[in-house]
């Protein structure tokens with residue numbers, strides 16, 4: 001009889017462990033790069049940081065306003081299901097409110113890399129605990145959840161905290177205001193870059209909560225998720241911004257999105273560029289500068305300098321020869337100046353000499369470039385190099 005009772009007690013304990021969120025034996029276990037389980041209560045709680053006073057954060061020029069407190073902007077959202085169905089979420093006092101069990105909402109417009117501003121408030125009526133209190137979520141690209149949760153005096157597993165990349169990265173701090181007050185989140189989202197199936201550059205999220213940095217360019221490890229260790233892989237090129245219905249009447253307001261330009265590893269010019277992309281861009285800039293130089297026919301010295309400028313981007317042999325020839329003509333003209341005009345050319349000569357010094361110092365022209373040697377010689381002979 002005793003044995004039967006003991007077995008029954010053990011079985012009850014095991015059931016309770018396996019079904020309540022955040023208990024041991026719940027999320028995927030540690031691995032070579034993750035010392036904690038997914039949703040691990042042994043992972044430290046984010047430290048409390050009191051945020052500064054709230055300030056309005058209206059959308060900047062050019063941002064896509066996704067919700068401005070009006071019924072009209074609720075029309076930018078739909079139920080997160082097939083068929084473009086109107087959401088059952090409601091607008092109250094300038095905020096859109098989750099109607100529990102009505103389902104997620106999503107934007108009709110889709111976004112990839114973006115800056116997103118949103119403000120959310122957990123219910124004033126504090127109920128339940130851990131993941132049950134004021135839970136929602138902001139999904140970027142349709143898949144990466146930045147957690148929305150009332151963690152004001154409400155511990156939970158660290159990777160499920162408000163402003164966590166859910167199931168992956170806890171926030172650096174807990175900077176929440178009391179429930180009922182609006183929390184401002186500012187998110188920068190960058191997808192990982194893949195080309196022909198090859199991983200080229202990581203994706204990141206940066207998040208500020210009430211002005212406090214809580215995700216510091218956190219490298220994405222996939223979309224994040226519940227109980228399962230997230231795996232790195234390509235994300236959709238674009239997706240809706242989705243807001244979660246987790247059964248709590250969480251409110252949102254002042255939501256705007258600014259799409260971000262592509263990065264250097266894609267087709268853009270921001271961030272690190274691959275060697276190939278850099279070479280291609282330098283060629284393009286050089287061609288643009290040369291084309292501009294070709295038009296400056298009325299001012300030979302300025303034209304020569306503009307051609308020389310193009311060499312900074314690309315060592316084009318024909319252009320180099322042209323610069324050498326034009327510089328030779330410039331030096332010859334200087335040498336032929338009558339004595340009364342010679343002194344007047346001083347500043348011009350010195351500035352042209354500085355250009356050749358710069359180019360030689362950076363190995364763009366040879367140190368022994370004859371016009372450079374000529375100009376340096378003139379400057380020395382005149383004593384202009386000793387002047388301040």
Ligand code: MG
Nearest residue numbers: 135136137148
């Ligand atoms: Mg959530």
